[in-house]
Amino acid sequence: MPTITIKNIPEELYEALKSTAENHHRSINSEVIIRLEQALLPRLKTPKDKLTNIQRLRAQISPNVISADDIDDIINNGRA
Template sequence: MPTTLTLKNIPDEVYERLKASAQAHRRSLNSEAIVCLESVLLPERMAVSERLARARALRAGLPKATFHANEIDAHKREGRA
């Protein structure tokens, strides 16, 4: 059953960041606070094998291309003038 929680003495910086995050995610302050608490207190547990399988699937989905060191260096320098 849901419970009500009242928070007092929230630092201004924390409040402003929570407010900005709520606006960015189109949520109320209350909903954003719940999401933040859940992400810290109830993190999603993932087995190592599942994490590796996801990483391998992502890697397999990348285009098969060969990059040469000079191409990589040129791309890193783009926009740096």
């Protein structure tokens, strides 16, 4: 597998990369590889992929969490 060396990384950029890697529980090297993949090899989503994602997210939402009466009460209380 090829290896690269990156020189003269600005301190601010390095610290941001280090922090992001820690937040994702990854090494700095793994974080760099993932970021390069995201930037250079974006996965194009088809309309079907997008629809599946929307449906998955919609299934997680509880319907009718706020009723029309709740909205009226909030509006009326805000005018008091």
